[in-house]
Amino acid sequence: MTDAVEQARAAAAAAQAAAEEARRLADEAARRAEELAAALGRAAEATSAPDQGEAITSPGVSRAAEATAVPDATASTGEPTSGTGAAPPDRTAPDATTDPSSNPDPSSATDAMSSSGPTSTAAPMSTAAPAPGTAPAAGPLGADAVEAIRAGYAVEGTALELGALVNGDPLPDVQVRIPLGMLNRHGLVAGATGTGKTRTLQLLAEQIAANGVPVFAADVKGDLSGIAEAGAPNAKLLARTEAIGQRWQGTASQTEFYSLGGQGTGVPIRATVSGFGPLLLAKVLGLNATQESSLGLVFHHAERAGLPLVDLSDLRAVLTYLVSDQGKAELAELGGLSKQTAGVILRELVTFADKGADRFFGEPEIDTREFLRTAPDGRGIVSLLEVPGVQDQPEVFSTFLMWLLADLFNELPEVGDTDKPELVFFFDEAHLLFSGSSKDFREQIVRTVRLIRSKGVGIVFVTQTPRDLPDDVLAQLGSRVQHQLRAHTPDDAKALRATVSTYPTSDYDLGEVLTSLATGEAIVTVMNEDGAPTPVAWTRLRAPQGSMDALPSDVLEARVASSPLLARYGTPVDPESAREVLAARMESAAAEAAAAQAQADAEQEAARAAAAAAKEAAAQAARDERERKAAQAEYERTQREFERAERAAAGRRSRSSSTRASRTGGRAGDDPLGGLLGNGLGQAIAKEVVRGIFSTLRRRR
Secondary structure, eight states: OHHHHHHHHHHHHHHHHHHHHHHHHHHHHHHHHHHHHHHHHHHHHHHHOGGGOOOOOOTTSOTHHHHHHHHHHTTTTOSOOOTTSSOOOOOOOOOTTSOTTTOOOTTSOGGGGSTTOOOOTTSOOOSSOOOTTOOOTTSSSOHHHHHHHHHHTOOSSOEEEEEEEEESEEEEEEEEEEEGGGGGGOEEEEOSTTSSHHHHHHHHHHHHHHTTOOEEEEESSSOOGGGGSBOOOOHHHHHHHHHTTOOOOOOOOOEEEEEETTBSSSEEEOBOHHHHOHHHHHHHHTOOHHHHHHHHHHHHHHHHTTOOOOSHHHHHHHHHHHTSTTTHHHHHHHSSOOHHHHHHHHHHHHHHHHTTGGGGBOBSOOOGGGGGOBOTTSOBOEEEEEOTTTTTSHHHHHHHHHHHHHHHHHHSOOOOSOSSOSEEEEEETTHHHHTTOOHHHHHHHHHHHHHGGGGTEEEEEEESOGGGSOHHHHTTOOEEEEOOOOOOSHHHHHHHHHHHHTSOOOSSOHHHHHHHOOTTEEEEEOBOTTSOBOOOEEEEEOOOSBOSSOOOHHHHHHHHHTOTTHHHHSSOBOOSOHHHHHHHHHHHHHHHHHHHHHHHHHHHHHHHHHHHHHHHHHHHHHHHHHHHHHHHHHHHHHHHHHHHHHHHHHHHHHHHHHHHHHHHTSOGGGOHHHHHHHSHHHHHHHHHHHHHHHHHHHHHO
């Protein structure tokens, strides 16, 4: 029931928004009809009174004649200049659709930068070029508003030239500028796809570098590399630049090309895992708050245990070790890290590496101060990061850029407010940075954006709508270049209203203007030199001086090969890190375990041998005892037999002696041996002889 009610409410809101849009379109159509009728009436009056000397132009005439008439109207004043009276250098970046001959994309709005210039549906065409200092009657702004814009964008110091005010037609004498010193207040370039954001990026980058400030930008679509070569003129390009008061001349910017981990053409940019940090890595891996906190514990443990985290394999090795039997004691010491959470992080790391992201991590790690270099002639070097296939790994791309900013923040000293930034960092496709990010991650971004200004770094976010950025980030942006917004859906209409509400009060119907801007036009408001917002200005942007064609692959490769940075960062290095340390530790532990096991086995074998020897000795002792007893018994038996024999012999001797005595008359001395054996001494000698014989025999056994 609740879902049905919510759906009904949503449908009602959509219907109401559609009705409001229909009413707005109807009012706009009526107003335009009235303006067209008035214009036709003025044309008719001019036709009936040719002696007034007015320029007569029918509504259907192309604006080419008007555009060529504009420079003549300002010939006496020359090209608009800054408050210093010197003409600023035309180091502007081209719009993506300036030149059809140099833009390979046929879908781009080339006519927006053609000689006729884009026509505005919000204001009727003027019939003559306005004189300097006056506003055309057909434009949405009155003379006072035009003068306010002229004064609001007058700059005494160095400024970037964005383009000319549009008030029905471009006013080349009313130039829109950004003070160079205000770029570290950050900025936003927004607009729907195909409205010229990338060329506005190039517009700013060329002029910033020409003023001696290094630039870093990501080449997401691969069409910024032409900034390294001078652009080629053509009739449409020159007609457009003349119409806005730009003295165009093809100029190349010194450019260094980079690639993420060597994926693409450029000097490889790598970072170590420990340098990347757990917060950014958790964002890349899509971890929740608990897992993010656990990953921080792993980093803390690795640092404490002396385990350098260079690449993803090192981090996987640490996690694998912690969940193993050898590391479970150390895992228990971490307290907040469970084995299950460690397993989840490990699986995410494996998936992340399988996508090819592991090539972004390793050594040599890029020194972000390389992006702060200037050329020998004093111009800033434009560092372009080639990011092919960003749609496949948007989190890696955006988070890597955030790492570069964070590293710069840690490396650079405090400089405060300066006449020009130390570096301007263009954050293209900025919506990718905040998509799915955690609260802690957003807080880190906001803190970096807020504080890095004092380090002299300016950040320009490039995205589709301002709502792609958190409110805390939007609040830090001092300059805004808003290209066309589209309001084809209720959500788009809501976003349009929200965008309009963020601009200062102006004489424009911004809701109408923002949806009718031609490619190469934008609504601009910036910070002036006093830090106050400038008036809102409908601006036709300048054309680039560099080529809008991407460099041919062979030319790009040759430029990269000649870079002095390639020798330093081109070849990956695999130093001894956590993986090797843990492998050695586990091998040592395994060797110690094997040695302990061998010793235990030896001791067990020795115990078994000792037991066997003891058993054999006991058996031998038992055998010896049995033999002794047997010998003793044999001896005693023999002794008894001997004694019986001796008694028998004694009896026989006694009887024989008696007989012999009787026969011999008692001469016993005639038998000395018998006499000896017969007396006591003879018997003792005989006994000892027998004992000696048997004792010798027993010992020999």
